[in-house]
Amino acid sequence: MACFSKNQPNALSSDSQEIILLDGSWKLALDSNKSLKTIPVLSDLKFDSSVVLPGSLSENKKGTLNNNHEVWGNLSLLYSFEGTAYYQRTIIIPANWNDKRIVFKMERTRKTAVWIDGKLIGTNPYLSTAQLYELKNLKPGKHELIVAVDNMVKEHPAGRSHMNEESTQTNWNGILGQIQLEATPKIFISKIRVFPNLKKKQATLELTLNNNIGNAQKGKIKIITTSFNSARKHTPKQVVFDFTINESNEKVEATIVFGEKMLLWDEFNPTLYQTKVFLELENGDTQQLERSFGMRLFTQNKSQFVINRNTTFLRGKHDACVFPLTGYAPMEVKEWVRVFKIAKNYGINHYRFHTWCPPEAAFAAADLVGIYLQPELPCWGELDAQEKGVSFKDINAVAFGSEKTKKGKKFNSKIKTQAEKYFQKDSEHILDDYGNYASFVMFALGNELKGNVEVMERLVDEIRSYDSNRRLYAQGSNNNFRDPKKGKNDDYFTTVRTSAKTWENYDNNTRISYSRADQFDGGIVNHLRPTTRTNFSKALQNTKVPIIGHETGQYSYYPDYNEIKKYKGVTKAWNLQLGEKLLKEKGMYKQWPDFFKATGKWASILYCEDMESGIRTPGFGGFQLLDLQDYPGQGTAIVGPLNTFMESKRTITPKKWREFSAPITILGEFDQYTLTAGEEFLADINIANYSNKNLKGKLSWSVKGIGQGEFMFSSKQGMISNAGQIKIKLPNLKEAKQTTLYLKLNGSKIIKSYPLWIYPVKKNIVIPENVIVSKELDDSTLRKLEAGGRILLIPEHDAIKENSVGGLFMTEFWSYKMFYKIAVNKGVEPSPGTLGLLIDDKHKALKGFPTEYHTNWQWWSAVHNSRPIILDDAPNGYKPIVQSIDNMWRSHKLGTLFEFKVGKGSVLVSSIDLTAIENTIEGNALYQSLLHYVGSNNMKPKTEIKAEELIRLIYK
Numbered sequence: 001m002a003c004f005s006k007n008q009p010n011a012l013s014s015d016s017q018e019i020i021l022l023d024g025s026w027k028l029a030l031d032s033n034k035s036l037k038t039i040p041v042l043s044d045l046k047f048d049s050s051v052v053l054p055g056s057l058s059e060n061k062k063g064t065l066n067n068n069h070e071v072w073g074n075l076s077l078l079y080s081f082e083g084t085a086y087y088q089r090t091i092i093i094p095a096n097w098n099d100k101r102i103v104f105k106m107e108r109t110r111k112t113a114v115w116i117d118g119k120l121i122g123t124n125p126y127l128s129t130a131q132l133y134e135l136k137n138l139k140p141g142k143h144e145l146i147v148a149v150d151n152m153v154k155e156h157p158a159g160r161s162h163m164n165e166e167s168t169q170t171n172w173n174g175i176l177g178q179i180q181l182e183a184t185p186k187i188f189i190s191k192i193r194v195f196p197n198l199k200k201k202q203a204t205l206e207l208t209l210n211n212n213i214g215n216a217q218k219g220k221i222k223i224i225t226t227s228f229n230s231a232r233k234h235t236p237k238q239v240v241f242d243f244t245i246n247e248s249n250e251k252v253e254a255t256i257v258f259g260e261k262m263l264l265w266d267e268f269n270p271t272l273y274q275t276k277v278f279l280e281l282e283n284g285d286t287q288q289l290e291r292s293f294g295m296r297l298f299t300q301n302k303s304q305f306v307i308n309r310n311t312t313f314l315r316g317k318h319d320a321c322v323f324p325l326t327g328y329a330p331m332e333v334k335e336w337v338r339v340f341k342i343a344k345n346y347g348i349n350h351y352r353f354h355t356w357c358p359p360e361a362a363f364a365a366a367d368l369v370g371i372y373l374q375p376e377l378p379c380w381g382e383l384d385a386q387e388k389g390v391s392f393k394d395i396n397a398v399a400f401g402s403e404k405t406k407k408g409k410k411f412n413s414k415i416k417t418q419a420e421k422y423f424q425k426d427s428e429h430i431l432d433d434y435g436n437y438a439s440f441v442m443f444a445l446g447n448e449l450k451g452n453v454e455v456m457e458r459l460v461d462e463i464r465s466y467d468s469n470r471r472l473y474a475q476g477s478n479n480n481f482r483d484p485k486k487g488k489n490d491d492y493f494t495t496v497r498t499s500a501k502t503w504e505n506y507d508n509n510t511r512i513s514y515s516r517a518d519q520f521d522g523g524i525v526n527h528l529r530p531t532t533r534t535n536f537s538k539a540l541q542n543t544k545v546p547i548i549g550h551e552t553g554q555y556s557y558y559p560d561y562n563e564i565k566k567y568k569g570v571t572k573a574w575n576l577q578l579g580e581k582l583l584k585e586k587g588m589y590k591q592w593p594d595f596f597k598a599t600g601k602w603a604s605i606l607y608c609e610d611m612e613s614g615i616r617t618p619g620f621g622g623f624q625l626l627d628l629q630d631y632p633g634q635g636t637a638i639v640g641p642l643n644t645f646m647e648s649k650r651t652i653t654p655k656k657w658r659e660f661s662a663p664i665t666i667l668g669e670f671d672q673y674t675l676t677a678g679e680e681f682l683a684d685i686n687i688a689n690y691s692n693k694n695l696k697g698k699l700s701w702s703v704k705g706i707g708q709g710e711f712m713f714s715s716k717q718g719m720i721s722n723a724g725q726i727k728i729k730l731p732n733l734k735e736a737k738q739t740t741l742y743l744k745l746n747g748s749k750i751i752k753s754y755p756l757w758i759y760p761v762k763k764n765i766v767i768p769e770n771v772i773v774s775k776e777l778d779d780s781t782l783r784k785l786e787a788g789g790r791i792l793l794i795p796e797h798d799a800i801k802e803n804s805v806g807g808l809f810m811t812e813f814w815s816y817k818m819f820y821k822i823a824v825n826k827g828v829e830p831s832p833g834t835l836g837l838l839i840d841d842k843h844k845a846l847k848g849f850p851t852e853y854h855t856n857w858q859w860w861s862a863v864h865n866s867r868p869i870i871l872d873d874a875p876n877g878y879k880p881i882v883q884s885i886d887n888m889w890r891s892h893k894l895g896t897l898f899e900f901k902v903g904k905g906s907v908l909v910s911s912i913d914l915t916a917i918e919n920t921i922e923g924n925a926l927y928q929s930l931l932h933y934v935g936s937n938n939m940k941p942k943t944e945i946k947a948e949e950l951i952r953l954i955y956k
Contacts, residue, residue: 010228010274011292011333011364013436015190018100018183022091022145026053028062032083035155036113036123036148040086047088054107056174057081058327058570063173072578072817072889074167074633075324075571075644084150085173091181095140100183100285101212104133106147107177107331108359110164111156115146125156125422127163127378128357129429130178149173157422161355161378161446162320167633169321169328169356170571177331177359185285186212187219187245189277194293194436195470198264198308203256203295205275210249218244218282225256225275227263228292229368232271234261258295265294265438266307267349268663268692270370272438294367294438300472300491300546303619304718307372307441311718313615313690314372314622315661316350317343318551319358320631324644325569329358336365342646343628344369345654347661352477352494352624355380355447357430366439373439375430376477377423379446420455424462431467442472442492449476457488464489477624478550481518486545492621494548498539507538510549511623512610515813516831517823525609526810526864530857532754533669534609535617546621552610554626555603556812556835557638558595559888560649575636579888586891587876594838595885598854600651602836603811604641605856608660615660615688616667618720626814635817635889659752663691666699666743666752667720673857674922675758677733683726685743689715698746699723703756704739706731710746733760736925738850738858757850757858759925765918766928768935777954782947786903792934793909795954797867803956804911805884805894806832807866809859816887834868835885837896843881844938845897845908848929849922861917862926868894869911869954878943897930901944908934909954 027047031040051060063081093102104114104121111125114133124131150156151173153164164171191208211217223239239254256275263271272292279287297308304311321329330336336358343351350372357375366373416424423445434440445459456475464473472491478484483500486493496518497508504520512524512534521527524534540547561580567573583589607625614623630644631637641652648654659665670683681703689695695715702708703726711724726741741754767773773792774781776799785791797804808831813819816833823830836855839846851858868884871893880898899908908930917923933939945953 011272011367012290012360013292013433014290015287016182016184017288018097020091020094020181022089022179022181023054024052025050025089027088029086029088030062030081030083031086032081033152034083035152036084036111036150037155039113039120040084040148042115042118042146045086047086051087051174053087053174054176054179054331056172056176056326056328056570057085058170058172059174069574070578072575073635074575075567076574077166077170077327078570078572081173082151082153082171083173084148084152087147087149087175089145091143091145093138093140093143093181097183098140099186101186101188102135102138103182103184104135104145105178105180105182106131106175107179109149109175110173111150113148113150115144117143125158126426126429127158128375128426129433130360135181147175149175157419158378158426159380161380162353163356163378165320165633168631169323172328176328177361184287185279185281187217187279187281187285188212188287189279189289190249191432192277192289192291192436193468194275194291195468196293196295196297198262198295198297201258201260201262203258203293205254205256205277207252207254207277208249209243209245209252211245211247214248216244216246218242220280221252221254222278222280223254223256223275224278225273227271228274230263230269230271232263234258234263234273262295264308265296265367265370266310266692267312267370267372270294270368270438272367291436292364292367293436296438298372298441298471303540303543303546304621305492305546310692311690312349312372313620313688314350314548314624315347315611316352316548316622316624317348317628318354318624318626319351320354320627320633321356321358322629322631322644324567324571324632327570329362331359331361333361333364333368336362337368339646340365340369340371342642344371346628346641347658348625348628349663350374350622350624352376354477357434360434363434363437363440367437371439372441374442374444375434375440376444376446377426379423379449379476381448381450420459424459427459427463428466431463435467435470440471442474443467444474444494445476447477448481449479453487460487460489481550486543490545492546492548493543494550494624496550498543498547510536510539510547510614511552512613513554513606513810513813515819515822517819517826517828522808522810522813522831525606526808530609530673530860531671532609532612532667533671534613536614536620537617540617540619548621549614549623551626552614552623553607554637554639554814555606555810556599556814556816556887557603557630557640557649557651558592558599558835558885559638560596560643561592563643566643566645571632573632575632579891582891583888586872586893588891588893591838591879594853595835596649597651598838599811599835599885600641600649601852601854602856603639604652604657606810607641612660612665612667615665616669616686616720635815637815637818639814662750664689664695664745664750666745666750668741668743668752668754670754673754673756674920675730675756676762676921677730677758677760679730681726681728681730681756683741685711685723685726686720687713687715687723687745688720689717691717693717695745700744700746701726702742703728704742705737706739730758733758736760736848736850755856757922759921762919762921762924763928765924765931767931771931771935773931777951785905785907786947788904790905790934790939791907792930793907793954794914795869795909795911797913800867800869800911800954803954804867804869805834805886805892807863807868808832808834809855809863811835812887817889832868833887833890834894835887837863838883838885840879840881844936845881845899845930845933848932849926858922861920861923862912863896865916866896866912868896869898869909871895871898871953873953875943875945899939899941900950901941902947902950906934906939906941907950908939
C-alpha cells in the first residue's frame with residue numbers, strides 16, 4: 001500500500017503529509033437493531049459481504065429493501081438499516097512509520113468502536129467532526145482493522161437532529177469523507193487556533209504541542225503565510241522560532257504581521273490566507289500542517305451585525321441537509337462551492353444549519369464563496385428527551401427538562417448529566433476542527449429548545465470561554481417559541497416573536513406568515529390588507545442585540561411531477577408519486593403544470609414581501625428563509641423556488657429574486673396596491689444599503705403610462721436612507737388598469753418594481769335588467785334559469801360550508817399534512833390548505849378586473865371573503881374561471897368563480913361574497929365586472945348540466 005500526500009483544495013486543513021488512504025473495498029457484517037451498548041464477540045461476526053468506502057450502506061445497496069410506497073410524509077430510502085454495521089480490512093504499516101505516532105481518521109460517521117488485531121482501541125459517539133483513534137505501538141506490517149458503526153438513534157445521547165433525520169439527511173450507516181491513516185512524530189502539534197486582530201493588522205497563532213515521549217525535546221517551528229484566492233497577492237514575513245517542550249502538552253504563540261497590505265475577508269471580497277506550519281525536531285523528524293483563515297471581525301453593534309466595521313444584514317437560508325441523491329451532506333469542497341454559489345446568486349449571504357454541523361468542506365467552501373455560517377449542535381425540541389436511554393448515576397438531575405416539576409425530578413445545578421457533557425464535548429470538537437474558518441461566525445445550541453435555561457446558559461458560557469470568544473453565540477434558534485426570551489448572555493436572538501405570543505396582535509412578530517395553529521389567521525400577510533409599509537420595528541423596541549427572523553416564509557408551491565424521475569440515488573420520491581396518482585384519480589392531471597406555475601409565481605411574490613418587510617425594518621439583524629429549496633419531510637414541504645436538488649423551478653429568475661434579496665435594495669413604501677383613479681399616489685422611496693460602501697447618485701422612477709421622475713440620493717453604508725417621495729396624480733379612468741412602479745439606481749443594475757392596480761371611482765353597483773342576483777337556488781330562481789335567465793349566484797357561506805373550504809390568501813404554510821394535525825390537536829380551526837388561484841385571465845368575466853393567471857395583491861379582499869366550492873363531481877375536464885389550487889394530499893377541484901349552462905339559461909357562481917367587498921375599490925370593480933359579463937352576449941358557458949346536478953354540485 002503506497003504512502004502519499006492526499007491532494008486537497010487549499011482551503012482545507014491538514015495535520016500531516018504522511019497519509020495512507022483506506023478508500024476501497026471493506027468486508028461487512030450487519031447486526032440489525034442492536035447498538036454498541038453491548039460490545040460484541042468478534043468471532044461471532046460473519047463478514048459475508050463487502051462494501052465500498054467512503055459511502056453509506058444505502059449507496060452499497062445493503063440493508064432491507066423498502067417496499068412501502070405509501071409514505072406521504074417524506075422521501076423514502078430504497079435500502080434502510082438501523083443497528084450496528086461492522087467494517088473489516090487489512091492495513092499495512094510501512095517500515096518508515098516505525099516509532100511514529102499513527103492516527104486512524106474517519107472524517108464523518110456515526111457512533112463507532114475500533115479494534116486493531118482483535119484489541120478494542122476505544123469508542124467515539126461524536127457525529128459532527130472527524131473521529132480520531134490513536135493506534136499506539138503499532139509495528140510495521142499487516143494488521144486487521146475492524147470498525148463498528150452504530151446508527152441507533154434512540155441509543156444516542158444526541159437524540160433527534162438533522163444529523164439523523166430520515167426526512168432530509170437520512171439516518172445512514174457507513175463512513176464518509178477521508179478514511180485514512182496519518183503519521184506524525186511523537187512530538188507533534190495537535191491543534192492550531194488563529195486569532196485575527198484587525199486593529200493591530202496581525203494574527204496570533206496558538207499552537208498546542210504534545211509530547212508523547214515524556215522527556216524534554218527541542219525543535220524549530222517555521223510558519224509561512226500567503227494569500228491564495230484573490231487577484232491581489234500578499235505574503236507576510238515568515239515566522240521562525242525555537243522551542244523546548246517539557247510537559248506532555250503546552251501552548252506556544254506566534255504572531256503573523258500583515259501590515260498595511262493586509263487583505264480582509266467578507267461576503268464581497270472573501271480573501272483568504274493559508275498558513276503552513278513546519279515543525280522540525282532535533283532528531284530530524286518533521287510535521288507539516290496547513291490552515292486557511294481570513295482576516296475578519298464579525299461582531300454586533302446593538303441591534304445589527306458588523307463585519308470589519310461595516311453593518312451587514314443577514315439574508316439567510318435554513319439548511320436541513322437536503323441532498324436526496326446520497327442521503328447525506330457532500331464531503332467535497334467543489335460540491336459545496338456549487339451549492340453556495342447558487343444560493344449567493346439568489347442574494348443569500350448566510351446559512352443556518354438546523355440542528356447539525358456540516359463537514360469541513362462546507363466551511364472551506366463558504367470561506368471561498370463568502371457566506372456567513374451558523375452551525376448548531378444536534379439538539380432539537382424538548383431537551384429532556386435527549387436523556388432517554390442514557391444511564392447515569394445522578395438520576396435526580398434531568399438537566400434540560402427539570403423546569404417541568406410534574407416529572408418529579410429535582411434539578412441540581414452542580415450536576416452535569418451525560419447529555420450536557422456530550423453537547424459540551426461535541427461543541428469543543430467543532431470549535432477545534434472548524435474554528436479557524438472565516439465563515440464560521442455564529443454558533444448556537446439547537447432548534448426550538450425547551451428546558452432548563454440555566455443549563456443552556458452554562459453551555460453557552462462554557463462554549464464561549466473554550467473558544468476564547470472568537471465568534472457570536474446563542475442558546476438556540478427560536479427557543480421556547482410561544483414565550484421566547486433572549487438568553488442572558490446571548491449575542492443575538494433568532495425568533496419568530498420577541499415576547500410571549502399574543503393571538504390577534506402581530507406587534508411582536510418578526511415575520512409575516514405563520515401556521516394557523518400558531519398565529520391568528522396565519523399572520524400579517526394573510527389577515528391584513530396588503531401594503532408595503534409593514535415592518536418589525538415594534539418587535540425590536542426592547543432588544544439590545546441583533547434580531548434574526550426565524551424560518552421566514554414557508555410558502556407552499558405545487559409539486560413538479562417531472563421531478564420524480566430525478567431521484568436516481570438512495571432516496572425515492574414515492575410521496576410525490578402518491579400526489580400524482582391522486583390527481584389523476586381526480587381527473588386534473590393535465591392541469592398540474594398550470595398549478596405548478598401559478599403557485600410558484602404567487603409564492604415568490606409572498607417571499608418578496610416577507611423578506612422586504614425585514615429589510616425595510618431599521619435596525620433589523622436579518623432573516624433565515626425556510627426555505628430557498630424544498631424540504632422533503634414533515635409531510636413534504638414544497639416551499640422553495642429551488643427543488644431539493646438546488647435546481648431552479650423556473651417560476652422566478654435569480655435576477656428577479658435579487659430585487660428583494662441583495663446587499664442594496666430599493667424600497668417603495670406606499671399604503672396599498674389598489675388605487676382610485678383621479679386621486680394622488682404617494683410613495684416614499686428608500687434605499688437599504690448593506691453593501692461595503694456609501695452610495696451617491698440618481699434614482700429614477702416611473703409609473704408605466706402615467707409619469708416619471710428622478711431623485712438625487714445619498715445612501716450611507718449600513719443604513720436605510722430616504723431617497724425621495726413620489727407624488728403623482730392618477731388619471732381619470734373609465735376602465736380598471738394594471739400598471740407598474742419601476743425604480744432604478746442609475747448607472748447600476750439595481751432595480752425594483754411593484755405592481756399597481758388603478759380602478760375607476762367607486763360607484764353604486766348597477767345590476768343589469770336581464771340579470772338576477774341570488775343567494776340561493778330556490779325554486780323561483782331555478783325556473784327563471786331554466787327558462788333562459790341569467791343568474792349571478794352568490795351562495796351564503798353557511799349554506800355551502802360542508803361542500804367548500806375556507807378562503808386562504810397566502811399559499812398553505814409549510815405543509816398541510818403536518819399543520820392540519822397540529823391545529824386539530826390544539827383545538828384551532830385548520831388552515832383551508834389551498835395554494836392560491838389559477839385564473840383564466842383572458843375570460844371576459846374579468847374584463848373590468850385586470851389580473852394575471854395567478855394570485856396577486858388585488859385579490860386579497862375577494863379571496864379573504866370566499867369559500868371555494870368542491871367541484872369533484874363536475875363533468876370530466878371541467879375548469880372553473882377562477883380555481884383555487886388545492887394541496888396535493890387532498891386534490892379537490894375547487895371553484896371560486898365558475899359558470900354553467902342550465903336549460904336555456906346561464907349561471908355564474910361566485911364563492912366570493914361580493915356584497916361583503918363591494919365597498920373596497922377592487923371589490924366594487926370585480927362585482928361590477930361580473931355583472932356586466934352575466935348581462936352581456938359574451939356569457940356563453942361551454943359546459944351544460946341539469947338543475948339537479950347544479951344543486952348537488954354546490955350544496956351536496
